Amino acid sequence: MQDFLLVYRADLNAMPKNPSPEQMQATTKRWMDWIGGIAAQNKLGDRGNRLYPSGKVVKADNVIADGPYTEIKECIVGYSIVKAASIEEATELTKGCPILAAGGNVEVREVNQM
Amino acid sequence: MKQAELIPHLFRTEYRKIVSVLCKLFGIDHIEIAEDIVSDTFLLASELWGLKDLPENPTAWLYTVAKNKTRDYLRRNLLFAQHISKEVRHNTTVSEEIEIDLSVKNINDSQLAMIFVVCHPCNPAEARIGLALNLLCGFGVEEIANAFLTNREVIYKRLQRAKEKLRTEKIQIEQPTLSEIDDRLSTVLMILYLLYNEGYYSSGQDITLRKDLCLEAMRLTCLLIDSQACEGNERDEALAKFEQTNKPFANALLALMCFQSSRFDARLDQNGETILYQDQDTDLWDQELIRRGEYFLDQASQGNKISKYHLEAGIAYWHTNRADTKEKWENILQLYNQLLLIEYSPIAALNRTYALAKANGKREAIIEAEKINLTGNHLYHSLLGELYTGIDNAKAILHLQNALELTRSTTDKIRITQKITECKQKETPIPGSKQYEF
Numbered sequence: 436m437q438d439f440l441l442v443y444r445a446d447l448n449a450m451p452k453n454p455s456p457e458q459m460q461a462t463t464k465r466w467m468d469w470i471g472g473i474a475a476q477n478k479l480g481d482r483g484n485r486l487y488p489s490g491k492v493v494k495a496d497n498v499i500a501d502g503p504y505t506e507i508k509e510c511i512v513g514y515s516i517v518k519a520a521s522i523e524e525a526t527e528l529t530k531g532c533p534i535l536a537a538g539g540n541v542e543v544r545e546v547n548q549m
Numbered sequence: 550m551k552q553a554e555l556i557p558h559l560f561r562t563e564y565r566k567i568v569s570v571l572c573k574l575f576g577i578d579h580i581e582i583a584e585d586i587v588s589d590t591f592l593l594a595s596e597l598w599g600l601k602d603l604p605e606n607p608t609a610w611l612y613t614v615a616k617n618k619t620r621d622y623l624r625r626n627l628l629f630a631q632h633i634s635k636e637v638r639h640n641t642t643v644s645e646e647i648e649i650d651l652s653v654k655n656i657n658d659s660q661l662a663m664i665f666v667v668c669h670p671c672n673p674a675e676a677r678i679g680l681a682l683n684l685l686c687g688f689g690v691e692e693i694a695n696a697f698l699t700n701r702e703v704i705y706k707r708l709q710r711a712k713e714k715l716r717t718e719k720i721q722i723e724q725p726t727l728s729e730i731d732d733r734l735s736t737v738l739m740i741l742y743l744l745y746n747e748g749y750y751s752s753g754q755d756i757t758l759r760k761d762l763c764l765e766a767m768r769l770t771c772l773l774i775d776s777q778a779c780e781g782n783e784r785d786e787a788l789a790k791f792e793q794t795n796k797p798f799a800n801a802l803l804a805l806m807c808f809q810s811s812r813f814d815a816r817l818d819q820n821g822e823t824i825l826y827q828d829q830d831t832d833l834w835d836q837e838l839i840r841r842g843e844y845f846l847d848q849a850s851q852g853n854k855i856s857k858y859h860l861e862a863g864i865a866y867w868h869t870n871r872a873d874t875k876e877k878w879e880n881i882l883q884l885y886n887q888l889l890l891i892e893y894s895p896i897a898a899l900n901r902t903y904a905l906a907k908a909n910g911k912r913e914a915i916i917e918a919e920k921i922n923l924t925g926n927h928l929y930h931s932l933l934g935e936l937y938t939g940i941d942n943a944k945a946i947l948h949l950q951n952a953l954e955l956t957r958s959t960t961d962k963i964r965i966t967q968k969i970t971e972c973k974q975k976e977t978p979i980p981g982s983k984q985y986e987f
Contacts, residue, residue, distance in 0.1 A: 468905070471885065474898075475889055475898035475901050
């Protein structure tokens with residue numbers, strides 16, 4: 436079994452600005468049901484985390500910019516680590532990921548252990 | 550209480566107390582001497598109480614006899630030591646000075662200290678469970694062998710090795726320090742959890758023995774929380790000690806045990822075979838235990854850490870209400886999701902999928918169930934048989950037949966055969982027609 440990083444990306448502007456408690460609860464349920472399904476296959480490495488939308492990007496010559504969003508529309512909203520035998524199997528696990536229904540995408544990358 | 554019941558009862562409640570106090574007095578090198586003295590005390594009780602009237606206060610009688618036997622032992626031992634070794638002569642008066650303290654406070658302190666010794670991580674888990682049963686529950690080798698469905702020889706050797714290990718590691722009989730407590734407490738809770746499950750889920754047919762294992766696990770967990778919660782002992786300054794071990798995790802574990810035990814009488818038939826949840830007589834559910842479980846779960850909700858005991862207790866709590874509500878199954882599903890994030894187990898994965906069917910519908914659950922792919926597990930096939938029933942009866946029958954081949958339990962076989970017959974009688978619905986959902 437290899438570790439694979441799942442990177443969730445979404446267009447924050449397309450997300451509801453002030454979700455109601457019911458909407459937030461429904462979103463949490465979708466994520467928990469999906470990640471619970473991966474855990475039920477014993478293929479979850481680390482549930483990972485969500486990320487706050489704001490951030491900084493540090494470039495050479497001490498240039499610090501606010502977030503990576505000026506150039507690209509979508510940003511990283513979270514990550515998880517799954518265990519799978521191959522990249523195909525890891526990719527299969529992303530089926531039903533709630534980010535897809537929200538117009539986002541999942542990037543699947545094999546971890547190259549140091 | 551009749552005399553015939555009194556001695557076994559006192560043995561269960563007092564054996565570990567006296568053993569713990571004596572072990573603490575003698576140190577880890579002489580556990581067997583403590584055991585012998587207490588066993589002799591009970592032997593004498595069973596001989597004398599049968600012939601004469603019962604003593605006015607049987608417990609006090611046991612304590613006095615145990616004290617006397619201990620003093621005799623120390624005196625004999627001292628004489629012996631004096632004859633063979635000149636160096637110990639200056640210790641002549643030791644036996645007169647040693648006080649055998651069987652006060653509530655010292656009993657509680659000693660028992661707590663012994664729990665930590667018995668559950669010390671230097672021994673493997675199965676040896677720790679054995680030691681707990683032997684030293685803290687007064688179970689003999691034979692009883693432990695029956696509980697583990699193995700033979701006396703295996704258990705005897707296991708216990709000897711475990712005691713030897715405690716000696717060679719020079720484990721002190723004392724409570725861990727405050728800085729050690731969290732770490733050590735988690736291994737203690739794990740052993741108590743396993744001990745409980747051994748009774749609750751084992752395939753052994755001896756119902757009384759299985760119930761005893763559960764009760765003992767509960768008593769020991771109670772000891773961590775509060776002396777008063779279980780046996781109504783006097784509250785005293787020793788209670789401060791319990792603050793160290795009265796942690797949310799321990800309360801969560803006890804809540805789980807209370808909820809599970811509330812169904813003990815309802816879930817087994819006379820032959821020790823399991824009665825399915827939906828077929829249980831709810832009048833047999835112990836409401837008092839459910840209330841206690843709720844109390845301990847409430848206590849467990851302090852702090853900001855969540856353990857698998859919290860989640861399992863939460864699941865068990867929702868099962869104390871049989872009505873199938875959307876809210877119940879949604880909560881159970883989310884608790885299983887969280888549980889699986891903490892720790893995977895095949896049974897949690899299967900139960901989570903069942904909850905998914907109840908909360909989100911069978912069709913979604915079938916897709917998830919097939920991903921679990923535990924094809925060698927009869928419960929996996931039983932689950933898929935259940936999920937496919939009414940959706941694709943031919944597939945349901947195939948899975949049920951697999952389950953039938955894999956299970957070893959006679960009751961399961963009867964139950965599965967019955968389900969197959971029911972499935973065969975039903976028509977498979979035409980695809981696209983009315984869906985069967987919960």
